[in-house]
Amino acid sequence: MKKKPVLKIRNLTKLYGDIVGIKNLDLDVYPGEIMGFLGPNGAGKTTTIRACLGLLQKTEGDVKIFGLDSHEDSIEIRKRTGYLPGDFGLYDDLKVKTILKYLLSQSGVSDESKMRELSERLELDLDRKYGNLSKGNRQKVGIVQAFMADQDFIILDEPTGGLDPLMQQKFYQFLKEEKEKGKTIFMSSHILAEVEEVCDRVAIIRKGKLQVVEDIGSLKEKMGKKLVVEFDDGVDPSMFDLDGVQDVQIDGRIATMIVTSNLDEVIKRISKNDIVNMSLETFSLDQLFLTYYREGGSG
Amino acid sequence: MKIVKTMMMELKNSWRGYGLFILVVILLIGGFTQAFPAFSEAFEDELDGSENIEVDVVEDGGGVIVRLSWVEIDDAENYTLLVGASPQMIVPIDRVDGIQEMHYEYYTPYDEDGSMPETYFAVVAVSGEERENEFVGMETNIDRRSPLEELWGMDYGDIQGFISVLWDMWWFLLIGLYVGYISVNSVSKDFEEDRMDILLSKPISRKQYLLEKFSLVAGYTLFLMIIAGLVLIGSVYSVGELGNVTSSALVLSAVLSWPVFLVIIAFSILAAVYLEDSKKAMGLSFIFILVEFGIHLVGDISDSLKHVRPYTIISYWDHEAALYGEAISLVDVGFLIVIAVVIFVVTLKLFERKDIPT
Numbered sequence: 049m050k051k052k053p054v055l056k057i058r059n060l061t062k063l064y065g066d067i068v069g070i071k072n073l074d075l076d077v078y079p080g081e082i083m084g085f086l087g088p089n090g091a092g093k094t095t096t097i098r099a100c101l102g103l104l105q106k107t108e109g110d111v112k113i114f115g116l117d118s119h120e121d122s123i124e125i126r127k128r129t130g131y132l133p134g135d136f137g138l139y140d141d142l143k144v145k146t147i148l149k150y151l152l153s154q155s156g157v158s159d160e161s162k163m164r165e166l167s168e169r170l171e172l173d174l175d176r177k178y179g180n181l182s183k184g185n186r187q188k189v190g191i192v193q194a195f196m197a198d199q200d201f202i203i204l205d206e207p208t209g210g211l212d213p214l215m216q217q218k219f220y221q222f223l224k225e226e227k228e229k230g231k232t233i234f235m236s237s238h239i240l241a242e243v244e245e246v247c248d249r250v251a252i253i254r255k256g257k258l259q260v261v262e263d264i265g266s267l268k269e270k271m272g273k274k275l276v277v278e279f280d281d282g283v284d285p286s287m288f289d290l291d292g293v294q295d296v297q298i299d300g301r302i303a304t305m306i307v308t309s310n311l312d313e314v315i316k317r318i319s320k321n322d323i324v325n326m327s328l329e330t331f332s333l334d335q336l337f338l339t340y341y342r343e344g345g346s347g
Numbered sequence: 348m349k350i351v352k353t354m355m356m357e358l359k360n361s362w363r364g365y366g367l368f369i370l371v372v373i374l375l376i377g378g379f380t381q382a383f384p385a386f387s388e389a390f391e392d393e394l395d396g397s398e399n400i401e402v403d404v405v406e407d408g409g410g411v412i413v414r415l416s417w418v419e420i421d422d423a424e425n426y427t428l429l430v431g432a433s434p435q436m437i438v439p440i441d442r443v444d445g446i447q448e449m450h451y452e453y454y455t456p457y458d459e460d461g462s463m464p465e466t467y468f469a470v471v472a473v474s475g476e477e478r479e480n481e482f483v484g485m486e487t488n489i490d491r492r493s494p495l496e497e498l499w500g501m502d503y504g505d506i507q508g509f510i511s512v513l514w515d516m517w518w519f520l521l522i523g524l525y526v527g528y529i530s531v532n533s534v535s536k537d538f539e540e541d542r543m544d545i546l547l548s549k550p551i552s553r554k555q556y557l558l559e560k561f562s563l564v565a566g567y568t569l570f571l572m573i574i575a576g577l578v579l580i581g582s583v584y585s586v587g588e589l590g591n592v593t594s595s596a597l598v599l600s601a602v603l604s605w606p607v608f609l610v611i612i613a614f615s616i617l618a619a620v621y622l623e624d625s626k627k628a629m630g631l632s633f634i635f636i637l638v639e640f641g642i643h644l645v646g647d648i649s650d651s652l653k654h655v656r657p658y659t660i661i662s663y664w665d666h667e668a669a670l671y672g673e674a675i676s677l678v679d680v681g682f683l684i685v686i687a688v689v690i691f692v693v694t695l696k697l698f699e700r701k702d703i704p705t
């Protein structure tokens with residue numbers, strides 16, 4: 049996979065006045081992969097995406113797409129990149145077909161086959177007025193316009209918002225097929241199951257800073273276990289001062305922590321006290337993400 | 348090609364408004380011109396039989412001598428002169444009987460404020476045993492000009508003057524406000540309805556985006572001007588005035604207003620790019636238009652205020668020269684176009700540095 053990255057972000061910073069949108073972000077997305085972009089609300093996902101596309105003026109840093117400078121060569125980049133905004137509107141009084149044909153022409157493409165094919169798959173009625181569509185159906189219009197020019201790189205900001213579960217599945221299937229065809233996809237999301245299902249790698253961002261970029265596979269491998277111990281008496285937190293033990297929380301007689309290694313040593317130490325109860329559970333990916341989402345989480 | 352597609356798109360999206368306004372323009376131009384005959388008659392509202400009487404007013408110290416002379420009436424033995432303060436002369440203020448000649452000098456003292464009193468004279472011929480009266484005619488010592496003429500110091504009696512009123516008073520405001528409105532909307536709606544992200548994610552430069560918006564409104568406005576010119580020809584023809592003004596002069600006088608509106612379009616798009624919000628941008632655009640119109644009105648009130656005229660774009664639209672077939676100042680036209688281009692360039696610089704809001 050170590051080809052030249054399709055998207056290469058270096059030291060990207062975007063400030064909105066005093067408010068930090070994103071700070072010193074580095075990220076690479078390689079050809080043929082689906083990169084998930086996760087983070088809590090306000091983390092800076094939309095800011096990153098829009099700065100890459102030149103919709104926002106970056107405060108600092110460098111973005112290259114297909115090796116082209118995001119500012120200087122933005123037209124060439126946009127010829128080769130599809131984009132679905134997280135939040136968008138279109139022409140309420142016009143038919144979906146009219147709108148899509150227009151947007152396609154703006155990309156300089158006349159072949160409507162992909163537009164029609166994808167609309168059919170997503171059960172989108174092209175003859176309806178956009179303004180009369182439900183939220184989910186509007187989202188489908190957004191998805192179709194992002195993919196219809198058959199570009200090599202697609203950026204999606206929360207693509208499945210408003211889609212029903214069945215539609216989401218159809219969309220995931222479509223994404224996988226696009227990947228098979230060699231397309232590169234960078235998508236932000238809040239839905240962990242979605243990322244787990246379709247993404248090859250995931251980047252997690254919190255408060256404008258990148259927390260981790262990791263293979264979904266190796267993330268699962270590295271997953272720690274959640275250990276909860278109820279003692280008979282008070283606990284000395286220092287006993288958990290060990291490599292591989294994180295997020296220690298003491299609540300009265302109950303200690304909760306995440307253990308990624310040194311489990312043996314942890315058990316030895318706690319067994320020196322009287323234990324009332326104890327549980328050890330493997331993290332689901334959800335919980336893993338939550339550790340990154342939370343204050344203090346790190347890779 | 349993309350620009351044509353965008354124009355088609357804009358037309359599909361708002362053809363109702365555009366079409367309706369063309370209708371408004373046709374009705375305004377057609378209707379306005381139809382009023383010309385009645386209007387010009389009202390201006391030439393001559394006193395009965397004034398063609399039979401000549402007046403000559405001579406200043407004389409504390410007053411004026413009004414020298415009247417009139418045509419001879421067959422069989423008249425003598426003439427009676429009635430003097431009144433209004434043309435109705437219900438209660439004459441003076442009466443001179445038995446004038447033998449066909450002329451008379453009537454002395455009127457000045458009013459208390461030193462001005463010449465408005466006085467009307469009626470001459471009646473008296474003849475035969477029955478002392479039959481025959482009305483000869485009526486005249487006055489003052490210049491009878493309409494209040495409008497007094498105000499603008501212009502001659503609206505001819506069709507050119509009349510159309511100038513249309514251009515000066517109606518056209519600029521009506522077209523200006525509408526063109527400002529559609530210019531602002533053409534950009535603001537893309538912001539407000541959250542289309543900007545998708546539109547600008549396509550391989551279109553912001554320069555091209557603005558050019559498309561500008562060209563669309565400018566093209567539509569030019570179309571309106573041409574329609575106006577053509578309707579004007581038909582309408583002027585229908586009131587029988589096409590002999591007094593050429594068709595090309597009519598069209599030219601309308602089309603010459605185009606550069607004025609180019610400035611308004613550029614300014615309105617600037618307001619929309621800067622403020623994003625359509626209501627605020629429209630407010631700013633309308634203020635600009637109304638201020639320009641206000642300066643135009645003030646500058647026309649009197650010669651002492653004419654130094655404000657260069658500050659309104661309306662002054663650079665010489666519809667009178669066009670209507671009367673005089674030379675058009677290309678410098679004026681060029682000036683307006685330069686202003687529009689400068690505003691456009693400023694707008695572009697602003698837009699290129701702008702964060703597109705979500």
Ligand SMILES: Nc1ncnc2c1ncn2[C@@H]1O[C@H](COP(=O)(O)OP(=O)(O)OP(=O)(O)O)[C@@H](O)[C@H]1O
Binds near residue numbers: 094
């Ligand atoms: N136009 C703006 N002006 C000021 N601050 C902004 C603006 N846009 C975003 N921000 C701030 O920048 C930060 C990142 O916002 P961003 O929209 O990128 O988050 P996000 O990760 O996309 O969140 P969400 O999951 O809610 O979509 C937030 O703190 C947000 O308040």
Ligand SMILES: [Mg+2]
Binds near residue numbers: 093094095134205
């Ligand atoms: Mg977002």
